[in-house]
Amino acid sequence: MIEQGVNSPSINSLAKILGGIPMSVAQFFSCDLSLLSQQIFRAEDLRAKQRTVSSSINSQNIPLQNASTQTRFERLAYAVNSDTGEVPQYSAQAVSGYILSGSIELTLNTEVVILASGDAFSLGAMQPFRFRNISTTEECLILTCTL
Incomplete structure (x- = not known):
């Protein structure tokens, strides 16, 4: 009613x-509509705060409303033919990701998997991995969530 x-x-x-x-x-x-400015993040503001991971990889953290959470969202941009390096990467937390554009070669231990736009992945904590952008015409964009 x-x-x-x-x-x-x-x-x-x-x-x-x-x-x-x-x-x-x-x-x-x-x-309180003033809170809207703390919940919406414009692309130009995110770009201004992006950090360079290496000469061919850029990262943009996406702020969260609840700062006490352990969750972290990040947009990663891999230039054409770039990778995370020969040495496997590790994350202390589980990481899930979604391929926004391009194609990425994901190495998990000794297994190699090709992921394309629309594919996703989920890695356990301390699982060794390597990303390599195999796109020939565009950077590969990945949105990750760390728990």
Whole structure:
């Protein structure tokens, strides 16, 4: 009935409903649009904060609203024919990724797999890996999530 506009909830009813979201009554009534600038990240701002991993690999961290989380989102750009190097890479946390564009050769231990745009991967913590961009005409973009 609330959804159809037939009935308006009391504050107590609203508090119970919001308890399942979870959201407090104060948060519900404080439509603070200034928080939008802390939730939306424009491409030019992200580019300005990007860091160079190597001469052919750039990284952009995507900020998270909850700074206490261990999760990290990162956009990686590998130039044509670039790679992470001959020495295997390791991450202390599990890493999942999605290939946004291009093709990447992923080496896991001794196995080599070719991933193309739209493919994804998931690596366990401390699993040795190597990325090599095998695209011939474009950089390879990977969006990763570290947990």
